[in-house]
Amino acid sequence: MNPSPAVAVTGLTVRHRRTVALDRLDLSLGPGVHGLLGPNGAGKTSLIRVLATVAAPSSGRVELLGGDVASHRDRTGVRRRLGYLPQDFGYYPSFTVREFVAYVAWLKELPADRVPAAVERAVERVGLADRIDARMKTLSGGMVRRAGIAQAIVNEPDLLLLDEPTAGLDPEQRVDFRELLRELGREATVVVSTHLVEDVAAACTDVALIEAGRLAFQGATDELTALGGESGAPDDSTTHAVERGYTAALRAHRASDVRTSGAHPKEALR
Amino acid sequence: MRLYLRSRALPGTLAALAGTAAVAAWAAWWLVSLPGFDHTARLPVVVFGPLLAAAAVGASLHAPSDELDRTAVRAWWPRRLAHALAPTVLAVALFALALPGHAEEYGAPAAVRNTLGLVGVTVGAAAVVGARLSWLPPVFLVGVVYLAAPSEPGGVAQWWAWVMQPGWQGGAWTVAVSVFVAGTCAYGWRGARYVTGGS
Numbered sequence: 001m002n003p004s005p006a007v008a009v010t011g012l013t014v015r016h017r018r019t020v021a022l023d024r025l026d027l028s029l030g031p032g033v034h035g036l037l038g039p040n041g042a043g044k045t046s047l048i049r050v051l052a053t054v055a056a057p058s059s060g061r062v063e064l065l066g067g068d069v070a071s072h073r074d075r076t077g078v079r080r081r082l083g084y085l086p087q088d089f090g091y092y093p094s095f096t097v098r099e100f101v102a103y104v105a106w107l108k109e110l111p112a113d114r115v116p117a118a119v120e121r122a123v124e125r126v127g128l129a130d131r132i133d134a135r136m137k138t139l140s141g142g143m144v145r146r147a148g149i150a151q152a153i154v155n156e157p158d159l160l161l162l163d164e165p166t167a168g169l170d171p172e173q174r175v176d177f178r179e180l181l182r183e184l185g186r187e188a189t190v191v192v193s194t195h196l197v198e199d200v201a202a203a204c205t206d207v208a209l210i211e212a213g214r215l216a217f218q219g220a221t222d223e224l225t226a227l228g229g230e231s232g233a234p235d236d237s238t239t240h241a242v243e244r245g246y247t248a249a250l251r252a253h254r255a256s257d258v259r260t261s262g263a264h265p266k267e268a269l270r
Numbered sequence: 271m272r273l274y275l276r277s278r279a280l281p282g283t284l285a286a287l288a289g290t291a292a293v294a295a296w297a298a299w300w301l302v303s304l305p306g307f308d309h310t311a312r313l314p315v316v317v318f319g320p321l322l323a324a325a326a327v328g329a330s331l332h333a334p335s336d337e338l339d340r341t342a343v344r345a346w347w348p349r350r351l352a353h354a355l356a357p358t359v360l361a362v363a364l365f366a367l368a369l370p371g372h373a374e375e376y377g378a379p380a381a382v383r384n385t386l387g388l389v390g391v392t393v394g395a396a397a398v399v400g401a402r403l404s405w406l407p408p409v410f411l412v413g414v415v416y417l418a419a420p421s422e423p424g425g426v427a428q429w430w431a432w433v434m435q436p437g438w439q440g441g442a443w444t445v446a447v448s449v450f451v452a453g454t455c456a457y458g459w460r461g462a463r464y465v466t467g468g469s
């Protein structure tokens with residue numbers, strides 16, 4: 001393990017009004033592609049937003065790329081080296097793809113002389129080179145998503161956070177995107193939040209599974225797959241071993257939660 | 271920087287402000303020229319002109335890419351402040367020119383005061399309800415005050431009916447300027463409230 005991980009989170013708690021989105025979460029991530037899995041409302045987006053320095057945690061310590069994000073100076077340095085694709089990112093509809101990506105490059109304070117080349121490279125990497133001068137409002141959903149990925153990688157980030165990046169991509173684009181993920185993960189720390197277990201199986205080296213604001217499982221993708229074991233019943237509706245592993249890990253976590261703390265408050269709602 | 275300004279619909283805002291001031295100037299001139307009306311007939315212009323200008327400023331605070339802007343390396347509040355202040359300065363200058371003569375009764379000073387105060391209300395509202403709806407609270411305020419204010423200027427009414435005061439009443443100015451400062455600070459500190467679903 002890397003001595004200074006790109007992401008080191010201890011005791012992270014995030015509250016939205018009265019509900020607890022993240023509950024004393026500890027997490028440490030090094031280089032590679034990390035899949036962030038979990039049911040809806042488990043706290044994936046809350047975690048990504050804290051890591052992106054967009055939301056402030058209610059309590060806990062967040063260290064990114066060796067800097068403490070609570071300190072203003074460290075946060076500034078971290079933001080230069082951070083790429084972030086929000087789940088629901090807004091854009092100015094009259095911008096072209098080139099202008100949109102250049103705008104984010106300006107936010108990240110890329111030196112002005114490097115911006116044009118960086119923008120073209122980022123757009124090319126997501127396969128949108130032929131539409132680079134098209135206006136954002138004329139793009140299809142999948143293209144907008146790819147433009148979003150392009151803005152996230154324009155500064156060649158050391159820490160890349162992608163919230164549901166494959167939503168709206170067709171199967172072929174998803175295959176290309178996984179290839180890009182693997183390429184990015186060779187040098188950077190990439191965190192991909194997703195619902196799609198097969199994306200994780202195909203592109204991620206490690207998995208963190210979050211359930212009700214807590215870490216339910218963390219390990220290599222192979223380990224999660226191994227948890228699933230062989231397909232048991234003939235009417236088993238899971239198609240992948242990793243899907244069975246996901247379900248098994250979730251159930252094991254829920255069972256241990258009930259044993260330690262009685263009925264989990266969020267559990268009753270499910 | 272150029273892209274930033276474009277993404278905030280700056281050209282549209284400038285055009286709206288200039289247009290509002292031009293219409294206000296024309297309306298003031300027209301009202302005064304009507305038989306039996308004098309310069310005191312400019313009251314609606316002094317109230318509703320700045321209200322429109324404030325609404326334009328408020329609408330321009332809408333940021334389409336708020337979530338991404340929050341990852342900007344540089345602190346964002348100076349930009350927000352500049353964004354709220356620059357069009358206000360322009361609006362104040364335009365209204366100061368739009369209503370010449372009779373400064374003591376519904377002239378330039380009253381228009382400037384109302385511009386400041388109503389921009390303060392609008393910009394403060396943007397921090398609470400989001401930029402898109404920021405025009406609602408000042409419209410409501412002006413609507414109520416316009417109907418309820420006593421016709422005699424000054425007195426206690428100047429503290430709450432500051433929008434309706436004809437000129438240099440100290441209380442009205444105090445309220446307008448404090449509202450402006452408070453609203454701008456709230457917006458600079460918090461930013462427009464992010465409303466999901468509007469892209």
